Amino acid sequence: MTWKIPFLDLRVDDPEERRDLLAAVEAVLQHGRFILGPEVAACEQRLAAACGRTYAVGVKSGTDALFLGLKSLGIGPGDEVITASLSWIATANAIRLTGATPVFADVGDDLTMAPDSVRRLLTPRTRAIVPVHYTGSLCAMPALLQLAQAHRLLVIEDAARAFGAWDHGRPAGAFGDVACFSMNPMKVLGACGEAGLVVTNRRDVYERLLALRYNGMHQRRLCHEPSLNGRLDTLQAAILLRRLSDFERRLARRREVATWYRKHLKGLVDVLPETAGARSVYYLFPIGTDARDALRAFLAARGIEVQTRDADLLPCHPAYRDGYRAEFANAQRLIRRLLCLPIHDKLTHDEVKYVTDCIWEFFKGGRPCQ
Numbered sequence: 001m002t003w004k005i006p007f008l009d010l011r012v013d014d015p016e017e018r019r020d021l022l023a024a025v026e027a028v029l030q031h032g033r034f035i036l037g038p039e040v041a042a043c044e045q046r047l048a049a050a051c052g053r054t055y056a057v058g059v060k061s062g063t064d065a066l067f068l069g070l071k072s073l074g075i076g077p078g079d080e081v082i083t084a085s086l087s088w089i090a091t092a093n094a095i096r097l098t099g100a101t102p103v104f105a106d107v108g109d110d111l112t113m114a115p116d117s118v119r120r121l122l123t124p125r126t127r128a129i130v131p132v133h134y135t136g137s138l139c140a141m142p143a144l145l146q147l148a149q150a151h152r153l154l155v156i157e158d159a160a161r162a163f164g165a166w167d168h169g170r171p172a173g174a175f176g177d178v179a180c181f182s183m184n185p186m187k188v189l190g191a192c193g194e195a196g197l198v199v200t201n202r203r204d205v206y207e208r209l210l211a212l213r214y215n216g217m218h219q220r221r222l223c224h225e226p227s228l229n230g231r232l233d234t235l236q237a238a239i240l241l242r243r244l245s246d247f248e249r250r251l252a253r254r255r256e257v258a259t260w261y262r263k264h265l266k267g268l269v270d271v272l273p274e275t276a277g278a279r280s281v282y283y284l285f286p287i288g289t290d291a292r293d294a295l296r297a298f299l300a301a302r303g304i305e306v307q308t309r310d311a312d313l314l315p316c317h318p319a320y321r322d323g324y325r326a327e328f329a330n331a332q333r334l335i336r337r338l339l340c341l342p343i344h345d346k347l348t349h350d351e352v353k354y355v356t357d358c359i360w361e362f363f364k365g366g367r368p369c370q
């Protein structure tokens, strides 16, 4: 038997899901309110409630969510905003395009922003921090919030990868002045196209976001500040509403895969620990090993697609290499050893077992006996 295990499989091939999604699309075609239709408001309400927030504003992408979230708090030229060296490039770009200066903090062994590094990078111009829930587990938010409070910094959560995660009952998105989500198809809660969301409890910020997502217009009449058009469209909202209804079931499957990996890779590779009282959504399942490149080739030859994600740290991209303050020694050390395993809800037991068997074979030269 030849195996082919893709890193992700975004096709909608479950007949029931397909039927429901088509029905959701059909309903939108029927009412014709393609922009800010009723599904957008319903989706915003459901997602705000899911992360314990008063307000949610649907936008066109996670990148827009970050950019507009930062703008809604008045962040701009002259401000420094500290984020993690390890993230998707959108985090840096969103900060930069407000006119503020991104500053890159090192990460701890959990792959999220290290409070110590943030502290070293503070200056009188530091205005905000943008912690990134990198793998789909929450950052150590209590320590970061404490630091932010002590230095009067705004907090913008980059929760793009973490919808549905929590820590001691507090969900991703519930921590910052604003929190930003992406629902692009790769994310754990994904649309069938681009989608994003900003949540907040502050009414002033909410109202500003409503204007910012539509050319800075207030009540469709007067523009108070220049902005672009970044509204979540109704079709994607309709799809997200349907996907929310079986989010927990799919997440449970993803978590079963993670539990299997964790159990069967123990002693072979480094795996991030599960924090007691916390739930990860496992956007990524990274493993750490000094034999990273050989293992990747070994698995590829056996039909298993593994990926090195975000291998170029944010301050190492040409756009940010010169003139930006950064700490990333630990991030560099960690990322060189990391490989991300396929993790999604379509993986079968046999496939997941095959992945761990192959890794076992790579390290031990034989199949595990069970």
Ligand SMILES: *Cc1c(COP(=O)(O)O)cnc(C)c1O
Residues within 6 Å of the ligand: 061, 062, 063, 064, 087, 088, 090, 091, 132, 158, 160, 161, 182, 183, 184, 194, 195, 196
């Ligand atoms: C995906 C992602 C984004 C951007 O989201 P898009 O919807 O792709 O624009 C931002 N930050 C992180 C950490 C992400 O993973």
